[in-house]
Amino acid sequence: MSSSLNLKYRLIIMNFLQFFLWGTWLTSLGVYLSVTLHFNAVEIGGIFATMGISALIMPALLGIIADRFLNAERVYAICHLLGAALLFYLPHVTEYSQVYFIMLLVTMCYMPTLGLTNTIAYNAMERSNFDIVKHYPPVRVWGTVGFIVAMWMVDIMKWTASANQLYLGAAAALILGLYAFTLPKCPPTHATKNSSWVSTFGLDAFVLFKEKKMAIFFIFSMLLGAALQITNLFGQQFLNDFALTEEYKDSFAVQHPGILTSLSQISEALFILAIPFFMKRYGIKNVMLISMLAWVLRFALFGIGNPDSGIVFIMLSMVVYGMAFDFFNVSGSLFVETETNPSFRASAQGLFILMTNGIGTIVGTMGSGYVVDLFTSSDGIKDWPSIWFSFAAYALVLAVVFSIVFKYKKTEHIKTA
Template sequence: MGLKTRLIAMNFLQFFVWGAWLISLGGYMIVTLNFTGVQVGSIFSTMGVASLFMPAIMGIISDRFFNAERVLGVCHIFAALLLLAASKITDYPTLYIIMLFNSMLYMPTIALANTVSYNALERKGFNIVKSFPPIRVWGTIGFIAAMWIVDFLGWTKNANQLYVAGGAGILLGLYAFTMPKRPPLKIRDARSLANSVGLDAFVLFRNKKMAVFFTVSMFLGAALQITNLFGGAFLDDFKTMYPHSFGVQHPNLLLSISQISETLFILTIPFFLQKFGIKKVMLLSIFAWVLRFSLFGIGNPGNGLYLLVFSMIVYGMAFDFFNISGSLFVERESDPKIRASAQGLFMIMTNGLGAFFGGILSGWVVDYFTTNGVRDWQSIWFSFSGYALVLAVIFPIIFKYKHIKEDIVE
């Protein structure tokens, strides 16, 4: 088996594990376990908590002490065992603790998988910039495949989805040990803790433009997982009104259109950045979030299915134009000496602090608009849409940036 094929398999499984439960677990917890919105939001916020420090810690361990592919394998195996344990749990406190430890082990594997891939490609003389994206896209395909499998098997509202994720995680953990070796770096080349978590990039906050950008990124990061948290439960609540509709029968298939859209919008980023610059691209992303939530508010799985499908398509722009374009902007605006740290800081602000507060506050909103177990989804989605709209109004006023077309290179 060729190197690229092996890396494709690794990336496929990396996100297959996540896709098996990330989109449907919220519905399982609300519908089957009868958890509150705050409880569901807090469990999802564990990914934000873990993203604050665990990628840095595991990065240092792989930089200084153990081979990266071995750290990757160990993390996946123990994370998978925790998912299998979670499948037996029905009470909130225990499930929260298990999912917190799972997040602490899984979230670092995203960066570790990239490290293993980059190292293997570089050692074989491949151009990473050209060779890795076609490999990484199979991660998104793996995510979608897992969603579809769980959906077709009818496991979106039960714990079997965790068995799928756990089984795939153990397989990936064992497979990781067979990947090309990436030994610890020499001490002088290894990154420090401050560098890994982005602490030395805090100097960027002295620049008003970057301070505004990172702050807005945190607030916008709060919106990233909201539809993942509550999309399944939202569709399930139409089971009485539209019991035979596609969205109710196959919620994961409908929601997976979002990931398909994401893979397509990635390809448009170079054009939009070159044509309009980061400020307008970010503004497009924010308005896309406004539209994303609004379409959920007025759509339904019956005669409003087309509105939900449109919302799934819009998601690609909302997610990619913020996450990918924002990362590229940070790379361009940062001093080469602190670029790795700057990317770490961007992750902390979005997937760390943003995801944490987004999970907690979105759960509070859902509970606020829930009466006797009945959720007012229109008010819920419009609240999220209004939140994004406020960001859309504030962002262009406070973010001062003049786009110079020649500065952006495809």
């Protein structure tokens, strides 16, 4: 086996396990917290908000360690080994405050590994003279495959409301943590060691807020980022609640919510291939508007769907998710890439992540919890159509306002190769 092919397989395994681990609990943990631990929507939103809190703090802190003191693959390994121990311990606590604290530690270990995965892969590919733009996407797509496989396993084993999903995640984290020690070396770079603390934390990118166009973009990144985790929190709970209705309780959607939800990830893997075409033909502003309107459809189709005559609407909602998620994240990243000064482009990308996965996640998870509670009766029955239509209205307002206030002509020099 050639060294280049061997490297690709090693990075594929890393990506597969990285997202397999996340897929064991991200879309089903809400069911476990609701059905098994009987937490309310606000409490569940608070627990999921730990991802946003961790995204605000940990990537920068561990980035300093990986950039200045310790090989990135070793930081990566330590994070996953600690995460494995925490996931294994999590089922042994049931009080909200304890679950919240342990979950905060879990996400503090996991969230920075998303960036470290890219760092390790990019470094290894550059050292082997790979064309990263060409060769990394086929490697990265195996992460989506891993996420789907994990969702299917949890679903088929009937673990969506069981702590076994956490034990499966712990096993995956342990295997990945040990495997990480065998990954290509990614030592600290002397150039980054000598950089200022302001640059290391990405604070120099905040100068972009002085430019109206960029300020509007980042604000809407935060507001749309609030929508990204809503269906991860409540999608499977929504399907699970149909079991309360006699005519739906034996339907495929109720019996296998994980498999049905995985259509979203399959769609995501397919739509990412269409982005260069849409970018070249319609431009960044229109692609981002398409994403916002796709979020409107994502929520509205859930609102009118059911596991019987309305199953087609639920399936369409899953399909449109790929456009909603990918078109915003990838087009937004490309906008930052082409519109910022190369001297702090990496910091600007970090700011984009901070606004979407950090502040946006906190706002979305906490805010959506209050919306769900607002439409939950005293006996615990949720008015799901009203819930989803509220989220759809939110996305529609964003789309309308964005189309008016964001001024950007279709003259972008987007790299689509």
